[in-house]
Amino acid sequence: MSVVARSLVRLYPDAFRERWGTMVEDEARGAGWKSWPNLIVGIVDMWLHPALWPADSPAQRQRRIATMGITVALAAWFLSHLTAEQGDPLSSGLARSGIMHGCTALLLLGIALVAPRPRPTMSATITLLWWAVRRLTVPTVLGTSVVTVVHGGIDPMASPSTLRAAVLAGWWIALGLGAIQIPRIFTGVGADAVVPPHAGRLRAGVWTLAAASATGGATILGVSAADSSFHLLGATVGVGLLLLTAVCAGTLRDLRDLPSVN
Amino acid sequence: MQANDAQTLVLCALADGPLHGYAINAAIEELAGERLGPGSLYGALTRLESKQLIEPLDGQGRQRPVRLTPLGREVLEHELRTMARVANAGLRRLGVNPA
Numbered sequence: 001m002s003v004v005a006r007s008l009v010r011l012y013p014d015a016f017r018e019r020w021g022t023m024v025e026d027e028a029r030g031a032g033w034k035s036w037p038n039l040i041v042g043i044v045d046m047w048l049h050p051a052l053w054p055a056d057s058p059a060q061r062q063r064r065i066a067t068m069g070i071t072v073a074l075a076a077w078f079l080s081h082l083t084a085e086q087g088d089p090l091s092s093g094l095a096r097s098g099i100m101h102g103c104t105a106l107l108l109l110g111i112a113l114v115a116p117r118p119r120p121t122m123s124a125t126i127t128l129l130w131w132a133v134r135r136l137t138v139p140t141v142l143g144t145s146v147v148t149v150v151h152g153g154i155d156p157m158a159s160p161s162t163l164r165a166a167v168l169a170g171w172w173i174a175l176g177l178g179a180i181q182i183p184r185i186f187t188g189v190g191a192d193a194v195v196p197p198h199a200g201r202l203r204a205g206v207w208t209l210a211a212a213s214a215t216g217g218a219t220i221l222g223v224s225a226a227d228s229s230f231h232l233l234g235a236t237v238g239v240g241l242l243l244l245t246a247v248c249a250g251t252l253r254d255l256r257d258l259p260s261v262n
Numbered sequence: 263m264q265a266n267d268a269q270t271l272v273l274c275a276l277a278d279g280p281l282h283g284y285a286i287n288a289a290i291e292e293l294a295g296e297r298l299g300p301g302s303l304y305g306a307l308t309r310l311e312s313k314q315l316i317e318p319l320d321g322q323g324r325q326r327p328v329r330l331t332p333l334g335r336e337v338l339e340h341e342l343r344t345m346a347r348v349a350n351a352g353l354r355r356l357g358v359n360p361a
Contacts, residue, residue, distance in 0.1 A: 020304045022324040023283040027300040030284075035299050042301020052312045061312075258312055 002029050008036065011043045015053040048247055051254035061258065062196035065251060067186050069114030069205055072244050073107050074179040076213045079237045079244075080104070081175070083220055099219050106212035113205030116186055116194035124193040131188045135181040143174035203255055210248035217241030268298055268306035273315065273330065273338040280319055280329035283307070310334065 005028035009021055028035045046053065050064040080100060118128050146167055154163070186194060197205065221238025224231035275281060275289035283303060291297045298306070307328060310316045315334030319327045330338065353359070 016304075016308060019318070019326075020283070020307065023326065024300045024304050026324060027283060027287065027303065031297070031300065035301075038299025038301040040301070042299070042305045045301070045305055046308070052308050054308065054311060254312075259314055 004033075004036065005029050005039070008039045008043065013046055013050070013053055015055065016046050019054040048250055049254055051251060051258060059191060059196055062199065062202060063116060063186070063191065063194070065202050065206070065255065066114045066116050066196045067183050068247075068251060069202070069209055070111060070186065071183040072209050072213065072247055073111045073114075074182055076209070076216060076241055076244050077104070077107055078175060078179045079240050080216055080220070082172070083234050083237045100216060103212045103216035103219075106208055106215070110205050110209035110212060113201050113208060114197060116196045118194055119192070127189050127193040128185070131185045131193075135185050135188065136178065139174045139177035139181060142170055142177070146170045146174060199255065203252065206248050206251050206255070210245050210252070213241045213248065214245040217245060268302045269310055269315075270338075270341060271298065272303070272306045272310060273334060273341075276316060276328065276330045276334075277338060280327040282325035282327045284325065286328075 002025075005025055009017065009025045009028065012021065012024070024039070028039055050068045051061050053061075053064065055061045055064070080103065084100070118124050149167060196202070217238045217240070219238075220234050220241065224234030224238055271290045271294055272286055274293060275286045278289075281289065286307075287297045287303055290303075307316065311318065311328070314331055315337055316328045317331050319329060
């Protein structure tokens with residue numbers, strides 16, 4: 001039983017575990033299996049509120065919010081791209097595609113607002129480049145390989161279904177990995193290389209991302225459910241985007257409540 | 263905050279002085295009749311620390327005590343006075359004499 005409790009505690013964010021980990025484990029071990037659902041809810045809650053994790057400084061909290069913002073933006077971009085490429089219930093309406101272009105523009109604006117700025121020093125630039133290479137080599141090589149295969153004369157559409165599936169899987173894995181690894185660049189470089197945006201800009205950025213994911217989610221969900229044939233992928237992506245809006249809303253509330261960030 | 267809100271219960275448990283997690287939960291059990299789950303207890307402690315209402319002290323062994331900050335004391339007093347005012351008004355309207 002203590003193995004399960006210890007394993008669950010390991011799922012908490014590092015900063016939380018360093019501060020409370022041993023005590024949570026003791027408490028969970030004492031309470032037994034009945035405490036596990038509460039522990040799981042606590043773990044999810046903590047991952048959704050990076051602004052609350054124990055921090056050494058307000059800048060560290062701001063950096064975490066910025067990273068969360070970039071993660072949300074990339075997740076929203078990935079999901080919208082997935083619908084456009086695979087499900088595509090949106091292509092039939094010019095107005096709908098206009099809305100989605102507007103959402104993409106809002107996502108880019110949100111990223112520009114929340115992204116930490118590199119410090120204007122040579123060592124900071126080198127550190128940032130080193131982390132970018134380290135994190136993005138695998139998705140870049142994978143994506144480039146897929147593009148090379150497709151442009152090298154092999155037509156996946158006319159090839160055996162296994163090759164087609166492999167090319168498609170390779171492409172989406174490369175994009176997904178890229179979306180996961182870009183925020184990890186900012187968590188890797190640390191305070192010596194990047195400066196987080198101040199609270200006002202963070203708030204504006206998270207509002208922008210919330211607006212983008214809410215509009216995109218509502219549009220995709222509406223179109224997927226209202227069309228003559230129900231689009232399961234589109235509906236799932238729409239719900240996913242609306243959940244990302246809820247994450248943004250939670251962060252905005254944290255930003256309002258935290259005196260150390262403001 | 264509400265009377266059964268985890269953060270309020272933790273603040274009330276700490277009103278007497280610094281306590282570590284296990285002792286906080288024992289005090290909450292005495293106060294509210296049941297213990298908080300570990301996720302709720304340490305989630306509340308994390309939130310309170312981020313709002314600068316509590317602060318950790320140097321610990322002994324695996325346990326790390328926490329205490330109320332002056333801001334935490336002020337916020338707790340304000341919340342409890344608000345709750346008492348609402349409780350008294352509600353009891354009066356029910357025709358029950360507030361204790």
